[in-house]
């Protein structure tokens with residue numbers, strides 16, 4: 050019964066099987082899939098998984114990737130500690 | 145797409161989906177939901193998803209209690225194979241002025257009459273619930289351990305899938321562009337994908353309800369108000385309840401996954417603008433780290449904005465439109481439409497199908513604004 054597990058989203062631990070299952074249920078937009086599976090909502094904010102999800106979605110729905118609407122990039126683009134925002138001065142990279 | 149329907153619901157947020165499920169599961173055939181965008185695009189997909197029974201009017205207490213009881217059983221009721229993640233960690237309401245202390249005492253008294261198990265706590269007692277809370281400036285707290293929050297995406301998904309199983313159709317990327325009215329009765333809905341004839345239309349279009357009402361010549365007094373919100377990286381669970389202060393204008397909670405979600409109500413201004421601002425982040429961090437200093441070391445990963453659908457008295461509008469026969473309204477939740485979603489669906493379905501409603505909704509009709517019978521709820525952010 051050990052089906053191979055392909056991870057699409059490392060931050061949120063979302064597998065290819067889960068993505069395929071929601072597509073099969075009829076959720077075929079990246080915005081919907083992101084919200085149901087949390088794929089792309091993790092710490093890296095989809096930097097790693099967005100393109101993988103796009104490719105899977107294109108394959109499953111038989112749509113060229115260029116025709117699929119990608120999810121909105123939400124600010125802040127970089128993770129920021131609250132202390133940095135309150136201090137206003139520190140270098141984000143070092144915090 | 146269908147050419148005729150028994151009822152067309154405009155708006156695929158929690159309200160529209162819950163109404164669709166409740167109509168279809170009560171046996172109404174050919175229920176159609178129109179969503180102009182994708183399923184989670186409205187306010188429901190952007191909300192804090194808090195659910196509370198601690199209200200200051202009898203009606204809101206009754207609605208809050210009833211909706212909470214539905215949330216407790218929602219996975220089973222909707223036969224949902226996943227989990228809506230309803231977590232009852234309570235709401236800790238912090239009073240920072242003497243006036244608020246008096247208000248909370250009065251509210252708790254009313255809540256007890258309504259069977260809601262809320263309590264007043266001293267700041268010291270609040271520390272038992274949130275040991276890291278900075279109680280400086282807090283005079284007293286009110287707490288109800290039945291309050292909590294759920295996952296808004298999963299809750300919508302659960303309703304959408306249950307509605308479909310009962311035969312409802314949900315059309316995404318389908319916008320209602322016109323409502324056909326003849327001799328004061330609704331005849332059908334025009335969409336960007338074709339025409340559906342129907343004798344019943346439900347306007348559940350959230351902050352866009354006024355525009356949709358206009359399509360039928362109905363006045364739906366709802367205006368959009370932008371609210372921002374942010375989420376942090378996940379950390380170990382340390383905060384059980386939702387923290388809330390009316391005077392301090394803040395709400396803050398930790399999700400089951402470990403992320404903190406927080407927001408506050410900005411100065412009201414009418415807008416459909418959904419952009420996020422840096423100002424918000426700065427003020428939010430100040431407010432949040434004041435109450436929970438340990439948040440300083442936690443990173444923000446995402447911020448966004450959504451719309452409250454404000455009615456003139458900040459209370460829901462449920463019932464029928466006055467101008468056109470066959471048009472029903474379920475809107476104006478004024479920032480509390482997620483929690484009221486389950487009970488809204490039940491009451492509206494009963495009302496539309498001519499059944500006795502589980503709770504009276506006549507006071508929530510749109511006519512109250514003309515009659516000058518506005519409802520005054522003291523307990524809102």
Ligand SMILES: Cc1cc2nc3c(=O)[nH]c(=O)nc-3n(C[C@H](O)[C@H](O)[C@H](O)COP(=O)(O)OP(=O)(O)OC[C@H]3O[C@@H](n4cnc5c(N)ncnc54)[C@H](O)[C@@H]3O)c2cc1C
Pocket residue numbers: 154155156157158159160178179180181183184185186187188189190191192193194195318319320321348349350351352353356371372373407449450451452453474475477478479480481482483484
């Ligand atoms: C930041 C924030 C935090 C919040 N926190 C909470 C909270 O903690 N607890 C709580 O209970 N509530 C909260 N709310 C409020 C809650 O999100 C809303 O009250 C609720 O989601 C309203 O649901 P709805 O289904 O009525 O509207 P929506 O979810 O907005 O759905 C309406 C839908 O109608 C669609 N639509 C509009 N016009 C048309 C058309 N012409 N044709 C087809 N479709 C159309 C829209 O695209 C939209 O998807 C919060 C809101 C915000 C913005």
Ligand code: FES
Pocket residue numbers: 057058059060061088089090091092093094095096097098099
């Ligand atoms: S890998 Fe998906 S959010 Fe980071």
